[in-house]
Amino acid sequence: MVRVGFVVTRRTKQNILMSTPVVISGSLVLGLLISYVIIWITMGIDIISFFGTFYQTITSYTGLLEPFVFLAMIGTAITIGFYGSFWNVGAEGQYVMGMLGAIFLTMFSPLNSIFTQDNVLLATLTKVVVVIFGGVLGAFWSLIPGALKAYAKVTEVPVLLLMNYIAYSISDYLTAGPWKGKYTYGYIRTDQIPESARLTTIPGLEMLRYEVLAAIVLITVFAYVLLEHTTLGLKIKFLGTNPVALKSSGYDDKVVTLLTATLSGFIAGLAGSLRLLGYDFRLPYNIGDGKTGFYGYTAILVAWLSFRNIRYVLISALIVASLNSFGYRMQMLLKGLLPPGLSAYAISLVLIGVTLVVYTIVRVLKEYSIKLVIKT
């Protein structure tokens, strides 16, 4: 009888071929190739237009800026969660909650009157409060699954995903009901926030705002310092790699889980409120229908590509931003070749999913060597 088996051994020497940049770019190329094969089988798109579109996407960097900043912010949020084994797939919901918080404070709270006065300093200060309030709501939204994980031992992934849809529904309920706008040309959506509450565009870079730029720098530095230079960061890392050791050295792993969830949700919420103040200015109805750009989901890939390492978040955000825009460009340029109802996000999802699978496997090969053994 022939027996087939695999022998998996841990690598003792680091293979130079398997260095981090090679692994990331290699799995990107391999992932693109496999996605191409899938798209070719199902839709018969030739290789030249596929890779030509990809080349066009990565060379037009101005279009990448906006997805890049948001993916980097939410990616950082999710990476902090990943460090502590909190698989924050609910960043999308936390992001929507941030948007809700921002529009609530600017439009439907007493703070609204500040934005109608001509006091620039006061308006700027209030904007900071508004952004932070969005973060707080995001943190609250992620605290619920965090608490369920810590105290009831419920796997957080389904809870977080279901919470995303609850956030969508809350937003839709408010947009169609209590917060429905007066000046919407018949659309169901809220009114726009006042001019003075909006963020300032950087001259020359139409898709960037000063405040967003400041936020991304602050968030990156904060996350780096937190994870590399503080005790809390060390505890979060321990929670992710060896929770038993954390417990036996006298710390409460439940509290650390809660803190990880809170921090992760807070940053995702910040991204949401910045998005609303800087780009969207209003909440649309049916927000779950792609109107968030699905950044909360796409950013999971950012966190994953970055090796659970905060240093690589920015570079992987750039890679993912190009993959994401690639899907949209494919749909725009190849309109005649694709089935008409197919959304651009579906193509992005295939690209993202396949690249993730390839990357996960290649990452195993970085640490382990695998041999096929056939015995007779």
Next chain:
Amino acid sequence: MMEILSWFITALAPAYIVYTLTSLGNLLIERSGILNIAIDGFFVLSSAMSYTYAILISQYLGPGELPTFLSIALTVLSIALMYSIFTSLITVLPVSQGAIGLSFMFAGYGLGAIVGNIGRLVFSIHRVRVDYIGMTIESSVLAYIFIAIVVTFIHVLLYRLKLGVFIRAVGEDPRVASQVGVNVTYIRFLSGLLGGSLIGLGGALFTLWRIGGWSQGQGLNHGWFAYAISIAGWRFPLLVAPISAFFSSLYVLSPHLQSIGLPVEVSTIVPYITSITIMALVSAIPKRSRVFTDPKALGREFFREERA
């Protein structure tokens, strides 16, 4: 009263069979120690696949029962094969189960949209008619009988047969199991094959019976509902069946909450909130027997070190 009851029985049957079969499939896979995060992606994919198969086969054979049956069978086969690849991959490679599950979930969502839209395209050109399964009392009764058979089969398989002992052993501690001579990869491959075919059947019936058509994004989250059911039923087949009945009636009835004055947004989140609450409550209840607890190896990487 009889009318309402017979309406309820026929309306419940498609939902009940979909959620029960999917959660039983999930149960089988998770009992072998594999964290089935990919379930929603595979569910969306099988839902889209069955639609496209049905369109393509009906185009050649004409509408009827045979094409519908064939498309269900093909979907079951494809999803079972994909699932067995998924579970063996997780076993052979020491990879993070959460990560690879999430990746398969995303790929499933995307592939589902592409595959389903191909069916849509063919439909828009040729106007193919597909025979969806009707909401009749006969088909409902058949569904309930089928569920009873499958539940009994899974229960007997897991707790009375040698294969079930192997599956549970692999789920508790794959290293010990492999040391006493169980082929972990093979057992997980089998449980992926069986569980995957149940999930594929659930997804196919979701499209061809419960909904009767396909639109992009169909099936999203319904995989998670099934996941919640199997957790709420403590991954024990005889418990999953009644809990699934409760959940399914909730999903069938929740759209009707609008008629008593609830806004549509509120009535859509009722199933979500209930799922989360029940998962939390059930996980918090202390369990007396090992039969009901989570498989110990669930979500853990399996690395045998240097053994052939």
